[in-house]
Amino acid sequence: MSAPNCLRCLVRPSAGIPSSTAPRTAAHAAARTAAPLAPLAPLAPLVPRSAPFSTTAANARPKKEAQGKDSSKGHVRAGKRLTLGKFKKDRVAEKGRPPAPGERKAYRKRITLSNDNAIAVPWLTDLSPTDLADPANIAKVLALPDEVQDQLRASEAFKPTQCWGMFRKPAVLVRKETVDVMSRMQASVAKRQTLRLALTGDKVSGKSMTLLQAMTHAFLNNWIVIHLPEAQELTTACTEYAPVPGTEPAQYMQPVYVLKLIQAIKRANEKVLAKTYTVSAHPELPQNIPANTPLLALANVAKEPDAAWPVFQALWSELTAQGANRPPILFSLDGLAHVMKVSDYRSPAFELIHAHDLALIRLFADALGGGVQFPAGGAVLAATSRSNAPRAPSMELALAQREAEQAARQKGDVSKDGSKAGVPQRDPFFRGYDDRVEAVLRSVQVLRLGGIDKLEARALMEYWAASGMLRATVDEKTVSEKWTLAGNGVLGEMERATLLTARV
Amino acid sequence: MASVQLRLRGVSKSLNGRARQPLEQQFQSLRLTTPIVDGRRCLSTEADQTERPSSITAAPEVDLRQLAKRYKIAQNARPLPVSRSYFTRTPIFNDRYLALDHLAKTYSNLPVIPAADADRVSWKTLADLRQSFGEPVKATDYVKCLTIIKRLHTIHPELKPDAVTAALQDFKRDVQAFLNVANPIPIDKFGRALGVGKRKSSTARAFVVEGDGQVLVNGKTLADYFGRIHDRESAVWALHSTNRIDKYNVWARVEGGGTTGQAEALTLAIAKALLAHEPALKPALRRAGCVTRDPRRVERKKHGRVKARKGPTWVKR
Structure with a gap:
């Protein structure tokens, strides 16, 4: 044990060793331990020192001044060195806590739907179920009802790039194309048919917004809405995948994504799902679902990614069960180009998997291609994207063809078996076309959005x-x-x- | 001596042999037949011009002795120059100045038109004047002369005497920039006016027709073609600043240069085409800065420099 004071240099042990006397004191200490009776070393003149501790964090930090000086000086023969920014050295930038992982992205992707600083617009009225299909509402701005806001948020219809956060309340402009799409949807439901429509158009011309309006219309009219907000999440190999057992050629499910999707569907369509009942039993699921159970209970079965795909399949088969009392269905997807190409996933043989071999996308592609009959009709909508879109030549060609055909039909020159004047054809010298994509898009309608x-x-x-x-x-x-x-x-x-x- | 006529005091006109000449004729001896002979005075004091053919010939020598034999009075004769400015440093200028002064006094009663309505003429600058007359004209004299010139120039053109026109001729510059009148831009049968504009190394051609505010640049909409809002605003600035943005449609082709240059070339092109439709907008467009072509180009690189002006990095050795 050491004495409270060093008897030789009268320095309290709690005090640090003054740098100027450090070598000598170290020698001291060695001498003290080795030979307690060594003669007294010449005492260093004691300079008045500041207190060895401080309550201020900055002052309490050990000073590195002396070491820094030494190191910059180098050897005596090295000569004088250029020191740049010698005045900046001492200043240590006070950095706060660095953002936690994911925090920056969450901030970037957050969706703000209201702004209390914005002035409330007195004449703004909420949308009613028929408003979006009413031509009288063209060129009017109407607000989204609170309940629909929640549903849209649950199904991720809002995007961070849209300017919702500038206004007191989310509101949408009803434009001609809106009314056009909604009335087509209504007409198809009236005939118990499925509207299959691809929205295309220039950058920021409102494709996703029209999709959002379609979803609003569906929610307001008690449809069931299944929305795939970002197609790229499904094909850029950023979510887990596994082969679906018993499929030849192999299809792949994406359990984590599907679980998330089921939960989104559940939250967005809670009321309608609670009033819709299963027609057949589903004993294969982890939890036995007998017939005549609300679909909400069926959706609730998916608690883990493992069961997600079977549950989704069961839900889908129930929703499309013919002859049952089902609400109309809106199945929509944003970013069509991503699902109309070969995905970034690899098969066990390390071959790239076509996006249509991913089970969920295949479901959508089937529906878009007309392979699925919704019992009460509905709509399958797909929006292209211009800013985040891989090249999908077949999709572009097919959409251009459909558009040209529509234009020809509207003009009234009905050419028998398509003498296809003006309809773009495949470039014979280009190899990147994809037959599966063109088969899907063979009979969709195309709506081009332009300026208002x-x-x-x-x-x-x-x-x-x-x-x-x-x-x-x-x-x-x-x-x-x-x-x-x-x-x-x-x-x-x-x-x-x-x-x-x-x-x- | 050249340009000196002998005049005998008290000798009758007939003695002098000729009637009194008009001023112009008197000046003839002083006048250079070609007004500017590359700035060189080529008056010769030699009576015989055999070696060097010159436009100016000196008067024949007067033999006073012979004359005195016949007229006694002739022995008292002394030569007098025709021009009053003979003994000045700047006889050419002074002669013209005096002539102008005389004309201004003579025709001071003629009606004048406002200076703004007179034809625009670029008069010789002081430097030009010195160069062409080959004389060290004083600046103050030049200013005074110019005042008279401008006064004479405002005489009503229908009443302006030929003498005035001729006298002013010497003071006009050889190249009259104001005579260069831009060809008016026609409006074709489709109602289009084609304006051309340039800026930096961009060239724009804009067809402007009456319409509702649509703009196509190289087949794309304004938003497609120019990513920056600022560039879009520059491109349609001529229409915007005159409140005509919803009155015309623009179809334009632009080539060369970068985005800023192209946008500002479009400003000029659209402004010119707009002026073809509505010439009265010119002052408004000039205030908006849409009329004058910005002549600045990339400054050339110089040897010994990294760029046009950037110096190379200082190195100790």
Whole structure:
């Protein structure tokens, strides 16, 4: 045990060794242990020292000054060295806690649906079930009801790139194309048929938004909505996959994704699923589901990824059971190009798996291609994306063909067995076409979204102005200016030109 | 001596042999037949011009002795220059100045038009004047002269005497920039006006027709072609600043340069085409900065430098 004071140098042991005297004191200590009776070393003159501790964190940090100086000095023969930023050395940037893993992404991907600082728009009314299909509502901005907001959020219909967070309440502009799609949906349900439609168009022209409006319409009319929010999540090999047993050629299920999907379906369609009952028993599931059980209970069976795919299959077979009392179904997908190509997954033989061999995508492709009959009708919608889209030449060609055929049909020149004037054909020198994709898209309808017209632009800008986001008088001049700057009324570009360009 | 006529005091006109000449004729001896002979004064003081053919010939020598034999009074004769400015440093300029002064006094009663309505003429600058007359004209004299010139120039063109026109001729620059009138841009049978604009190394051709504000640049919409909002605004700035954005459609082809250059070339092209439709917009467009071509180009690189001006890094050895 050491004495409270070092008898030789009168320094308390709790104090650190002063750097100037360090070598000597070290020698001291050695001498003290080895030969307690060595003669007294010459005492270093004791300089007044500051307290050995401090309550301030910055001061309590051991000073590295002396060491730094030494190291920069180097050997005496090295000469004088250039020291850059010698005044900056001491300053240690106070860094806060670094964000936890995933925190940055969560912040980037968060969806804010309301802004309390925005002005509430007094004349804004909530959507009613028939509003979106009513031509009288064209060029009107209508709000999403709270309940539908929750449902849409559950099915991930909102995207972080959309400007929801600027307004008090989420609201949508009803445009001509909206009414067109909704009335097609209504018509097909009335005939118990399935509308199969691909939405395409320029960048930020509102494809995903039209999808969202279709989902809103479906939710408001008590449809069942199954939405695949990002097709790329299914094909870029970022979620687990496993072969479905007993399939030849092998198909692959994606249990984790499907579990998430089932939960989303459950949350979004809770009311409707609770009122829909199974027609057959499902003894193969982990929990026995007898006939006449609410579908909600069936969906609840999926608690682990292992059981997710069988449960989804059971749910799908129940939803498409012919002759049963079923609500109409909307099955939608965003980012069509990702599912119309070879995926990034590999088979056990290390061959790339075609996206249509992934079981969930095959389900969607079947439905889009017309292979599934919904008992009460419904719609299969797919939206292409222009910003995040791999090249899918067959898809592009097929959509262009369908569009040309539609245009020809509308013009009225009905050519027997398709003498196909003006319909684009395959490039004979290009090898990247995909027959499976073209087979799926052989009979879909295509709707091209372009710019909105000036009436709609005006309604939208009036809403922006009423929300306090646009601080300019909305007159013909402003409307046409923004309309032109936005490339003839491309909706997202109008937002960019008006809302996202800060001019203070 | 050249350009000196002998005049005998008290000798009658007939003695002098000729009637009194008009001023112009008197000046003839002082005048260079070609007004500017590359800045060189080529008056010769030699009576015999045999070796060097010159446009200016000196008066024949007057033999006063012979004359005095016949007229006694002739022995008191002394030569007088025709021009009053003969003994000045700047006789050419002074002669013209005096002539202009005389004309200004003579025709001071003629009606004038506002200066803005007179034809625009670029007068010789002081440097030009010195160069062409080959004389060290003083700046103050030049200014005074120019005042008279401008006064004379505003005389009503229908009443302007030929003498004035001729006198002013010497003070006009050889190249009259104001005579270069741009060809008016026609509006074709489809109602299109084609304007051409350039900026940096971009060239734009814009067809402007009456319409509702659609813009196509190289077959794409404005939003497709220009990613930056700023560029889009520059491109349609001519229409925007005159509140015509929803009155016209634009179909344009742009080539060369980068996005900014292309956008600003479009500004100029659209402005010119718009002026063909509505010439009265010119002041508004000029205020918006859409009329003048920006002549700046990339500065050339110099030897010994990394770029046009950037110096190489300093190295100790």
